Amino acid sequence: xxxxxxxxxxxxxxxxxxxxxxxxxxxxxxxxxxxxxxxxxxxxxxxxxxxxxxxxxxxxxxxxxxxxxxxxxxxxxxxxxxxxxxxxxxxxxxxxxxxxxxxxxxxxxxxxxxxxxxxxxxxxxxxxxxxxxxxxxxxxxxxxxxxxxxxxxxxxxxxxxxxxxxxxxxxxxxxxxxxxxxxxxxxxxxxxxxxxxxxxxxxxxxxxxxxxxxxxxxxxxxxxxxxxxxxxxxxxxxxxxxxxxxxxxxxxxxxxxxxxxxxxxxxxxxxxxxxxxxxxxxxxxxxxxxxxxxxxxxxxxxxxxxxxxxxxxxxxxxxxxxxxxxxxxxxxxxxxxxxxxxxxxxxxxxxxxxxxxxxxxxxxxxxxxxxxxxxxxxxxxxxxxxxxxxxxxxxxxxxxxxxxxxxxxxxxxxxxxxxxxxxxxxxxxxxxxxxxxxxxxxxxxxxxxxxxxxxxxxxxxxxxxxxxxxxxxxxxxxxxxxxxxxxxxxxxxxxxxxxxxxxxxxxxxxxxxxxxxxxxxxxxxxxxxxxxxxxxxxxxxxxxxxxxxxxxxxxxxxxxxxxxxxxxxxxxxxxxxxxxxxxxxxxxxxxxxxxxxxxxxxxxxxxxxxxxxxxxxxxxxxxxxxxxxxxxxxxxxxxxxxxxxxxxxxxxxxxxxxxxxxxxxxxxxxxxxxxxxxxxxxxxxxxxxxxxxxxxxxxxxxxxxxxxxxxxxxxxxxxxxxxxxxx
Amino acid sequence: xxxxxxxxxxxxxxxxxxxxxxxxxxxxxxxxxxxxxxxxxxxxxxxxxxxxxxxxxxxxxxxxxxxxxxxxxxxxxxxxxxxxxxxxxxxxxxxxxxxxxxxxxxxxxxxxxxxxxxxxxxxxxxxxxxxxxxxxxxxxxxxxxxxxxxxxx
Ligand code: FES
Ligand code: FES
Numbered sequence: 001x002x003x004x005x006x007x008x009x010x011x012x013x014x015x016x017x018x019x020x021x022x023x024x025x026x027x028x029x030x031x032x033x034x035x036x037x038x039x040x041x042x043x044x045x046x047x048x049x050x051x052x053x054x055x056x057x058x059x060x061x062x063x064x065x066x067x068x069x070x071x072x073x074x075x076x077x078x079x080x081x082x083x084x085x086x087x088x089x090x091x092x093x094x095x096x097x098x099x100x101x102x103x104x105x106x107x108x109x110x111x112x113x114x115x116x117x118x119x120x121x122x123x124x125x126x127x128x129x130x131x132x133x134x135x136x137x138x139x140x141x142x143x144x145x146x147x148x149x150x151x152x153x154x155x156x157x158x159x160x161x162x163x164x165x166x167x168x169x170x171x172x173x174x175x176x177x178x179x180x181x182x183x184x185x186x187x188x189x190x191x192x193x194x195x196x197x198x199x200x201x202x203x204x205x206x207x208x209x210x211x212x213x214x215x216x217x218x219x220x221x222x223x224x225x226x227x228x229x230x231x232x233x234x235x236x237x238x239x240x241x242x243x244x245x246x247x248x249x250x251x252x253x254x255x256x257x258x259x260x261x262x263x264x265x266x267x268x269x270x271x272x273x274x275x276x277x278x279x280x281x282x283x284x285x286x287x288x289x290x291x292x293x294x295x296x297x298x299x300x301x302x303x304x305x306x307x308x309x310x311x312x313x314x315x316x317x318x319x320x321x322x323x324x325x326x327x328x329x330x331x332x333x334x335x336x337x338x339x340x341x342x343x344x345x346x347x348x349x350x351x352x353x354x355x356x357x358x359x360x361x362x363x364x365x366x367x368x369x370x371x372x373x374x375x376x377x378x379x380x381x382x383x384x385x386x387x388x389x390x391x392x393x394x395x396x397x398x399x400x401x402x403x404x405x406x407x408x409x410x411x412x413x414x415x416x417x418x419x420x421x422x423x424x425x426x427x428x429x430x431x432x433x434x435x436x437x438x439x440x441x442x443x444x445x446x447x448x449x450x451x452x453x454x455x456x457x458x459x460x461x462x463x464x465x466x467x468x469x470x471x472x473x474x475x476x477x478x479x480x481x482x483x484x485x486x487x488x489x490x491x492x493x494x495x496x497x498x499x500x501x502x503x504x505x506x507x508x509x510x511x512x513x514x515x516x517x518x519x520x521x522x523x524x525x526x527x528x529x530x531x532x533x534x535x536x537x538x539x540x541x542x543x544x545x546x547x548x549x550x551x552x553x554x555x556x557x558x559x560x561x562x563x564x565x566x567x568x569x570x571x572x573x574x575x576x577x578x579x580x581x582x583x584x585x586x587x588x589x590x591x592x593x594x595x596x597x598x599x600x601x602x603x604x605x606x607x608x609x610x611x612x613x614x615x616x617x618x619x620x621x622x623x624x625x626x627x628x629x630x631x632x633x634x635x636x637x638x639x640x641x642x643x644x645x646x647x648x649x650x651x652x653x654x655x656x657x658x659x660x661x662x663x664x665x666x667x668x669x670x671x672x673x674x675x676x677x678x679x680x681x682x683x684x685x686x687x688x689x690x691x692x693x694x695x696x697x698x699x700x701x702x703x704x705x706x707x708x709x710x711x712x713x714x715x716x717x718x719x720x721x722x723x724x725x726x727x
Numbered sequence: 728x729x730x731x732x733x734x735x736x737x738x739x740x741x742x743x744x745x746x747x748x749x750x751x752x753x754x755x756x757x758x759x760x761x762x763x764x765x766x767x768x769x770x771x772x773x774x775x776x777x778x779x780x781x782x783x784x785x786x787x788x789x790x791x792x793x794x795x796x797x798x799x800x801x802x803x804x805x806x807x808x809x810x811x812x813x814x815x816x817x818x819x820x821x822x823x824x825x826x827x828x829x830x831x832x833x834x835x836x837x838x839x840x841x842x843x844x845x846x847x848x849x850x851x852x853x854x855x856x857x858x859x860x861x862x863x864x865x866x867x868x869x870x871x872x873x874x875x876x877x878x879x880x
Pocket of ligand 1: 763764765766767768769770771772773774775784785786787
């Protein structure tokens with residue numbers, strides 16, 4: 001009934017009337033306002049901090065520096081506990097907070113923050129891959145933080161190798177070898193990060209737009225030395241997250257401030273501070289690919305270096321996921337992929353939609369196009385010749401290809417008019433990408449069927465725009481046979497909802513969807529029992545409920561869970577539960593005089609198994625495509641020699657607007673009900689940006705004859721490439 | 728300084744600091760938090776409101792400059808709990824994702840339709856080019872504005 005229809009967004013009404021509350025919209029009684037103090041350079045030794053003047057400002061309640069924090073400084077992170085609550089001894093990136101001022105108003109906090117005197121000495125920093133690998137460069141991380149790691153005297157956090165067959169002795173008719181770079185970009189959620197904390201009885205409550213309330217709860221409990229049950233995380237719907245709100249940022253700081261002052265505190269970052277806090281890993285990829293004359297791949301040999309920034313955050317997972325599927329969705333007889341995560345004196349990178357896939361697909365897809373041109377094979381055809389067939393174990397020993405991916409490619413090619421005549425100045429490109437879907441971890445749901453037939457669903461998912469609320473309500477409505485409107489979804493309060501690993505990796509529809517479905521099935525089993533007891537096997541649900549509960553009151557409670565098991569020997573810790581496969585095709589027109597580009601048509605095809613709400617899937621996929629146009633055409637963080645972000649803020653860092661939209665945009669779905677989620681669904685919502693860059697770049701090459709291997713494809717870069725070719 | 732403004736039809740008489748922006752005044756003093764703050768520079772449109780019928784980035788305007796004006800915010804569009812046609816079109820067309828940019832988008836769309844009740848797609852894209860949506864729902868947002876203009880036909 002409800003499944004497969006485009007129900008309106010749950011929570012939509014509040015979002016169009018302005019009543020939706022984001023963290024910055026919440027004010028608590030007696031609340032203090034926090035402002036961070038940072039230095040205007042990347043790497044610096046902190047000589048001294050003088051807070052006297054700031055403390056003397058009327059209305060200032062507390063000024064926190066490393067000295068006032070517990071010793072040793074609490075450190076935290078999703079995997080490694082390396083990020084300090086405030087900078088200790090030195091700053092490691094432009095914008096790292098060295099002190100925090102809490103005051104009665106935000107104006108006072110801001111003015112007092114200016115008065116905190118930080119004597120410091122700027123130090124040489126590591127801002128590039130080359131510098132990170134240079135043994136003469138300073139070490140970003142103190143070796144004591146990873147005492148037993150043989151790499152602790154280098155700027156390499158980890159190096160991972162993966163592959164099969166024998167690349168060295170594989171023969172090939174053509175070897176293409178190139179270097180690709182992918183820029184630093186920032187998430188730029190329109191909601192800047194915001195945090196509130198308040199002491200509560202014998203614990204603490206934190207309001208944050210996190211995608212991961214239970215990890216937040218665990219980390220806060222550890223930092224504060226509290227039992228998990230004494231930390232309450234109110235995970236409010238994020239105003240866009242895209243991975244940037246997945247892991248703790250300044251929640252430990254605000255919690256400590258709240259406990260210290262005994263008052264609720266709120267920290268709302270500026271957009272500039274948000275830029276300094278989260279970004280995608282930039283990288284350099286060296287790809288050497290062997291091809292046979294017929295275009296089939298003989299070997300893939302990839303070496304990637306990811307510049308992850310000052311703290312590890314989730315970078316190791318990013319490189320693992322990128323590397324594990326470094327050959328893309330292809331049948332590759334011999335593969336060797338090596339990847340390193342490198343420390344640098346830059347903003348710590350974190351999860352970002354696509355999670356390492358847009359980077360590596362930029363390389364493997366551009367390699368495909370290079371080979372196609374050199375071998376005289378059509379660019380779509382060469383992909384079809386290499387694409388893994390459905391059920392094929394393209395990753396030896398792992399989950400086989402779970403979709404008929406060639407169907408997506410043909411669909412995209414048709415939609416873009418592949419092979420039809422092109423107007424002058426125009427070109428087309430097509431590219432594919434595949435990402436390993438969620439692997440391990442549990443999701444739980446509790447569904448409460450009330451006496452009147454309406455239901456409350458408890459789910460720890462975060463609805464950050466993807467519409468999880470809508471889709472989970474649809475699953476419950478379908479299973480319980482009640483209208484969508486009778487369902488309330490409760491999310492994001494760790495004191496109310498049961499555990500969910502996180503909202504990431506496009507996992508919620510599959511993992512939480514299954515958990516909700518199973519909770520509903522639990523209810524149905526209880527209803528069946530109830531019907532038998534009441535000797536009314538065919539009674540409608542509502543009548544049963546009334547018969548059972550009209551006198552004594554009560555409700556039926558169902559519990560469901562879904563988990564991916566941890567496999568220690570698996571490179572990802574567990575097999576992907578599905579693959580997110582995407583194909584993007586683009587037609588562009590390049591103005592050779594200026595390097596400017598007009599996107600004539602842009603098509604994405606997503607293999608989603610089953611679209612539970614087609615409109616939601618399409619808006620996600622198109623939204624991802626628009627985001628992909630950002631890193632493809634315009635976005636890159638620029639650093640100066642001191643590691644300062646030169647284009648800090650919305651004026652200088654441009655993201656796509658309505659004016660950058662392709663003239664025509666199409667999002668097409670492939671639905672074969674072959675996914676592990678409810679009704680055969682797979683995760684979706686990241687795919688639209690995973691193959692944008694190689695598709696657009698390939699179109700530019702067809703239009704102009706130049707090949708560009710560095711992103712973004714700004715007009716200057718395109719113009720320069722055209723002029724170098726002509727020279 | 729004391730200012731007198733009409734906000735969503737209600738008259739307000741309040742003391743404000745001369746450097747308070749209209750956005751802070753709305754959000755902090757009047758607790759109308761529907762208008763959002765993002766860039767604080769006039770670049771994102773999240774704070775868009777109407778002042779005497781003209782669309783402004785309220786982060787760039789001082790509250791004192793709005794003295795004696797009529798201000799409409801996102802909270803002022805729905806009447807008696809009923810969405811106006813543009814708000815409804817945003818939901819029908821799937822234009823709303825995370826929702827953070829949406830108040831600004833709706834206000835910008837409202838202004839556009841007020842000036843040009845039957846815009847072309849190109850005019851809508853031009854008119855909304857100052858409103859960023861990182862969820863990337865531009866296609867649907869533009870469709871929603873066009874759909875609302877049809878309602879008015
Ligand atoms: S907050 Fe006013 S334009 Fe961005
Ligand atoms: S709906 Fe999320 S920024 Fe526009």
